Amino acid sequence: MTRVPAELTDRLLDVRRIYHERDIERFPRAREVLGRFPDAERIEVLSHQAIPGLHGNAGAVEDWVRNKREVLVLGEKKSLAARRNGRSADWIAPSTANGCAMACAYCYVPRRKGYANPITVFANIEAVLGYLERHAGRQGVKPEPNQCDPVDWVYDIGENSDCSADALVSDNVRDLVDLYARLPHAKASFATKLVNRDLLAWDPRGGTRVRFSLMPEGPSRAVDVRTSRVRDRIAAIDDFVEAGYEVHLNLSPVIVHETWLAEWAELLEQVADGTSARSRAQLAAEVIFLTHNEELHEVNLGWHPKGEELLWRPDLQEAKRSQSGQVNVRYRTGWKGRWVRQLTDLVEDKLPGCRIRYAF
Incomplete structure (x- = not known):
């Protein structure tokens, strides 16, 4: 197992219960994880996707952070x-984890899992690695550049989790970084709100793109619960570039309020002043404005109502029903387009040369 930063782990994790599927110890990765938390109670379940008392339990809202x-x-x-x-990546890779130890108030994963989304580790990592190697082999050379990458096929390995946090629990992320170092x-590619400096000791050889998620410090303190401070994420950019990672920015979610544009101007100046010329030369960014959810809003009122003052703005938002039938809210048509242009113009002004891969 990789060395884990003790201070970071202690802040985020105090694992007391491990729910596991039947015969999970047939996987070496499961045995490694269980060995890391020898004092935790072990509870066998039929499926990691539906755990009685955890998923779908409205009473668990008050234990939102404790469960994580x-x-x-x-x-x-x-x-x-x-x-x-086609946006953050050409392909979304099969997950090697799901859920998160952090508790961002706008995270969409709890909508699917139901009131609790602690980290789920998938133990059959060898099967995932083999699948991805075969899949990449079938793609061959990328025929032409696109907004994901001019040369490589990009695989998002952290759609439903934060890989920096996953690496506190298992070596799945390191195995993936090693794989793409040689493919x-x-x-x-993965987005992260956590600075896990253990990743700096790995050897990515340019095969992994880390997208540090950034937003202004004030809103971040309200809604980025249990994450690394924004200034610490900015301070890590140079170190990750020097370690052999490609580093991009995930300007997300953009939360509109009365002073939002001035705050973003200050943030972008902090990035420009806090990074080297080498880092800035390879930067690119994606810009994603907030989409919220009616059910998640109701859940958040049970554990973190303060954040909803920023996230739930009926005066600025309109409803849109998702393909799954849920009611999502996003900034109103017309207004949002104008705000997107304002922010992308600001990026061009404050971070000249930082290519915006997409914005919506």
């Missing part, structure tokens, strides 16, 4: 498929 700190889930990823994307024509 004290609960871990071990399961097998049974469906291995790469899904086309031709392919690159891993």
Whole structure:
């Protein structure tokens, strides 16, 4: 197992219960994880996806953060498929984890899992690695540049989790970084709100793109619960570039309020002043304005109502029903387009040369 930063782990995790699928110890990765938390209670469940008393339990709202700190889930990823994307990556890789130790108030994963989303580790990492290597091999050379990358096929390895936090629990992320360090024509990518400096000791050889998620410090303190401070994420950019990672910015979620544009101007100046010329030369960014959810809003009122003052703004937002039938809210048509242009112009002004890969 990789060395884990003790202070960071202690702040985020105090694992007391591990829910696991039957016969999970047949996987070496599961045995490693169980060995890291020898005093935790072990509870066998039929499926990692539906755990009685945890998922779908409205009464667990008041234990929202406690579950993230004290609960871990071990399961097998049974469906291995790469899904086309075209925005943050060409492909969404099969997950090697799900859920998070952090508690960002706008996170969409709890909508699917139901009131609690602690880290789930998928123990069959060898199967995932083998699938991804074969998939990348079938793609061959990328025929032409696109907004994901001019050369490589990009695989998002952290759609449903934060890989920096996952690396506190298992070596799954390190195995993925090692894989993409040697695969031709392919690159891993993940967004993160956590500075885990253990990743600096790995050898990515340019095969992994780390997208540090940034927003102004004030809103971040209200809604980025249990994450690294924004100034610490900015301070880590140079170190990750020097360690062999490609580093991009995930300007997300953009939360509109009365002083939002001035705060973003200050943030972008902090990035410009706090990074080297080498780092800035390879920067690119994606810009994603907030989409919120009616059910998640109701959940958040049960554990973190202060954040909803920023996130839930009916005066600025309009409803849109998702394909799954849920009611999402996003900034109103017309207004949002104008705000997107204002922010992208600001990026061009404050971070000249930072290419915006997409904005919506």
